[in-house]
Amino acid sequence: MAVWLGACGQGAAYTFQGGVLTPAKHAPDVSLPDQHGQPFRLSAQGGNVVMLYFGYTNCPDLCPTTLSDLKGVRQQLGQDANHLRVVMVTVDPARDTPSVLGQYLANFDPSFIGLTPLSDTLDALKRDYNIQAESSLPGGKMPSTMAMNATETAGANAAGTSYAVGHTSIVYVIDRSGQLRLAYPTGFPVKAMVDDVAYLLHNR
């Protein structure tokens, strides 16, 4: 009886520590090839929780910090990590080719999924997820993939690649049924993220 009563007590509503939007809504879909050329579709991840991040490989601070934290989340989740997908969409597709992104992510965790969108797709994703990303180039414009390739072909890539990207640094959490449930700013405590994700993995 005591055990049963204890279980009742645990039935109290869980309070998420990340940013919550209520009522929850469906996550905008993300459908792109990953760093290995395999198709990735967010809406086809049923059964897994997805942590989605927008960043770039030349980022000096926010992205490495965030990816290290996400690696920590996977480690602390233990076996539950088998049902967690960590996905990074680059906001700098001109430099972050699938190969570059793949090598970068492997330094943190080889299970991380890297997606390199074309400019139009990236613009749509930025609108969908409320992401801002501006380069340090005049006007804040991002070099397009085609323009960058042309520049590199011309052997003038040094000038073309020397820029930083100011970007929103937020980790989104999509639950097992595809609902956009949580958001964490960079630097959010790993333990808090682990608790939230573990709850989503074990509760519908």
Added chain:
Amino acid sequence: MERNAVLKVCLGLLLAVGLPIGGALAYGSWLTQHNQALKDQRDAAHALAYTIPLGSSKRFRPIQDQVIALSPVITLTIGLSDTLRIHNADTAPGRVGPFKIDGGMTYRQQFQLPGRFPFVCTINPANSVTVVVLPKK
């Protein structure tokens, strides 16, 4: 006589088993509600709540109209007032922080670490808002 005895035994069993189970169920339900009430109280006490008023999206155009639903700088303090809650009472969606908040939706964010957090905020004429989180006093 035997029937009465059987009825008494059944009644006794019913009371012996039913009462504890009923009590446990009632206690569990009360405990759940009590814990939720405590969390709600904590949330209310620690939250800075903003409501995007009805018609805000129209009043911000043109941008010179200085109707501001959200202060461009919001200051919170860990452990004292560390939660931001934004409810959109407008019919048009607003983009605040990580989310597009449709009409009727509420965004709640608890901050656990001090720092400066710049957010997109389309319901502010400056198109942005900065949350400054101060350390625990």
